[in-house]
Structures are given as C-alpha cells and as structure tokens.
Amino acid sequence: MDGGSTTITDMDEQTRNPDEPGDPAIEDSTDAMESQSEEAVQIEPRRVVEAILFASDSPIPAAKVASILGVGNARDVRDHVVSLNDEYAERGMSFRISEIAGGFQMLTLPAYNTWLTKLLRARQETKLSGAALESLAVVAYKQPCTRADVEAVRGVAAGEMLNRLREMNLVKIVGRAEDLGRPMLYGTTKRFLEVFGLASLEDLPQVEALSGGASATTLKPRPVHDGASAEQTEPADAAPRLSIVEGDEDSAESDADES
DSSP: OHHHHHHHHHHHHHHHOTTSOOOHHHHHHHHHHHHHHHHHHOOOHHHHHHHHHHHOSSOBOHHHHHHHHTSSOHHHHHHHHHHHHHHHHHHTOSEEEEEETTEEEEEEOGGGHHHHHHHHHHHHHTOOOHHHHHHHHHHHHHOSBOHHHHHHHHSSOOHHHHHHHHHTTSEEEEEEOSSTTOOEEEEEOHHHHHHTTOSSGGGSOOHHHHHOOTTOOOOOOOOOOTTOOOOOOSOTTOOOOOOOOOOOOOTTSOHHHHO
C-alpha cells in the first residue's frame, strides 16, 4: 500500500509541477488540438459569405446573406464579395461572384463555356421524362418483355418510347418471344445499371417496399438471355414506380395513341 501511495503521489506531483518534462507525444497532441480549436473559432465573415453563395443554386440578396451571417449589413456583404473576387482573380480561379437578379451568385467565367456546354449536354442526354421512366421501369421489372407488355401496363403506345430508350442505351433487344409473330423482347443494358447506381438487377427496389403496403405484389426481374421466350407470370397491372427525373414529356405519346 505504501509503495502504491508513493507512486500515485509522485505521479500527481509530476502532473502539478510545470517544471517537470512531460511526454512529448502528449504535448504535441495537445498543441495540435488547441491549434485546431483556434482555427475552428477564427472563421472570417467573408468565408461564411463564400460558403453561403457556394451552397446556393440561385441569387441571394445581400440583405439576406447578412441576416444569415448574423454580422454586419448588406454593405458589409458587398465589401466581402469585392474582397473574395479580388482573391479569386489573384489566384486565377475559374469563377467569380456576380450580382444578378437583385442578388449575388457564384458563377463560372465565360472562358469555360466550351467545357461546361459538354457537361450540360451529357446531363441532358441522360435526363428522363416521367413517361420514359415509366416505360423503363416496366422493362426493368418484367424483362424480357415485349412492346405489348409495356403498353398493357401504361395504357398507351410504347413503340416510340422504347426506341428512344434504345437510343439512350438504356434498353436493348434481347431476343424474340415465342408468341404469334415472334415480337421482339426488350431488356435493360449495363448503362441502365450505371445510371441508377445498381450492381445488378437484383438490387432493384421491390414494389412492396416502394408502395409501403403489405398487400403489394413483389416482382423480381427475370434473367435475360438472348432468344429467351416470354412467359409472363407477373400481373400486368402492378406497375413499379421509381423516382422521377425531371424532364419534358415525350411528344411521341400523342392523344391519338390514347384514343
């Protein structure tokens, strides 16, 4: 007991005595933590303005930025914007803060329009309308399926829509059915998995999970093989629903098709 008490006392004295050398690793760790704390506290108001404008996808009035910032007024915000733009120009950054539509917004410089146009065009090519997404969902869940299968679920002509999905490399012809006339069978492509972030068709969300109802029918996609026959066992009225990507409705589905 005496030895133990002596050891604890000695340790306590070393801790309390500032002249005693401590563990260098602990001291370095403490200094790093204190430095990080100081950096976290010392946030410049103009950096907050920068973060607000960076996170916004539309112009924000200077007065609103000031109210969010909680320090200064609209004139101070304008001063911060001028300071930030001077810094961007000095560092050769590809963007500036511009005043448009009564507010401030972070925009890229016109010199980079060539590359940004390519980016926007690529995004547009992969944008699906609600009608296209519905048709794609039917193919994904019922594949291999025929055009008549898609039309039976959606209630409108699907020929033009399937052609468009094929042009976007989301749907492909995988064979022909054994039905009268041997109609073509459609299935999804590898590009479809890439666009929706799926490892395989087994990762498709089940209809029961999407609808949230216990009585919902659960559908699983059937394996796709070239030349496979189409024996439809799933109910045609159980149309799956996926999240819709905003886009223009396809004009190919006219009122004449519905009539």
